[in-house]
Amino acid sequence: MNRTITYNIKIEDTGKKIQDFLKENGLSSKLITRLKKTKEGILINGKWEYVNYVLKENDTLTIFIKDIFDENNILPTRMPLEIVYEDEDILVINKPAGMPVHPSINNYTNTLANAVTYYYKDEENFIFRCINRLDKDTTGLTIIAKNPLSGCLLYDMITKKMIKRTYLAIVRGMVYDSGTIDAPIARKSESIIERCVDYKSGEKAITHYKPILSSGKYSLLEIHLETGRTHQIRVHMDFIGHPLPGDFLYNPDYSIINRQALHSSCLDFPHPIDNKNMHFEIDMPNDMKKFFY
Incomplete structure (x- = not known):
């Protein structure tokens, strides 16, 4: 999905180039290159600007990230989704047993990717990005990134072991x-x-x-x-x-x-955009409870 983010430049960020500031805020070189090629992808105080612009205190930096449609052949399929949390950047799902995350041989239309793609069928340029993939028969919490920026930041968190599972x-x-x-x-x-x-x-x-x-x-x-x-x-x-x-x-x-x-059962991680602590917990399903209750 497309995403617009606005940064209000503080005194500690003055003197930095836009490109350096964006890298410090987790944007990859690939994503910054995409911004440079996007019409009005980078604005300072409402006007288009180059990435070598030097930031000043109280500047308003706005970036517009346009998702690139990917011919991934994921067919939208209407299936129940248990949504635990959703905002502009992330979707947290309680995945049931028997549902693969991605399409594969003999699993073209019954996956989490199919279900989420259907859920966002009216959105422009939705691309399925699952952050913590679960096996087909493992249940529980999984994170979907809704745009390239949240995806980039969450994948980086996985690498840095900032997502506690x-x-x-x-x-x-x-x-x-x-x-x-x-x-x-x-x-x-x-x-x-x-x-x-x-x-x-x-x-x-x-x-x-x-x-x-x-x-x-x-x-x-x-x-x-x-x-x-x-x-x-x-x-x-x-x-x-x-x-x-x-x-x-x-x-x-x-x-x-x-x-x-x-x-x-549980996920803890900082929100990719505002850094707010996110905590999600979901009870184990009935087929596991029957071992003890």
Whole structure:
């Protein structure tokens, strides 16, 4: 989507060039180049200006970011969406189980991308940008960036580990103590999608876990990730002998649940535009609650 942002220049920013000021505020070189090529993309006090203009106190800097339509072949599909939060820059969704995030073979119209694209079908130039992708059968909170600027800033936050993610996982067996798993993860050589712990060629992966509740044969864990490897929680918990029930790859035990018992329960991050602390929390779904209640 298109987005207009206005900055009121304070004394501490005087003497800076527009280009340097925008970089300090998180805009990438690519996005600044796009602004330079956009009609009235950069205005000072209502008048078009070059990026080498030196800012003065009380200047009003306005940028207009025009999203570039992308022929991504995402078909708008009407599906229920549980919207937790929405403003001009971000959309936070509680994703259900069984919904892939992006289209792929055999999943052309049933994804989160299809549903969100339908939700914004009347908006100009909407491009789907999912910040924290979840597996198809993992439920819970995920962030959608609504414009190039929020997308640029949120992706940078992911790199800098400024988006704190909390997961709830049900695992097989009794877990009594908190712990940390530091074990590199790689793709299994004989599989397209399956991962495994591989100390020789794997990428660094660190998972912190804390038991919340135990009952019978299962434990509920609160999990925090230092890294974001594919299937990280599922692989790491299987590695220490506590796999997630319902996991078709690592523990296909469907006696209680028919998908991996994993839920993205909490997100904490600064808002990409105004830096306000954002906190979202969502209860785990009923198919996970039935293990204990």
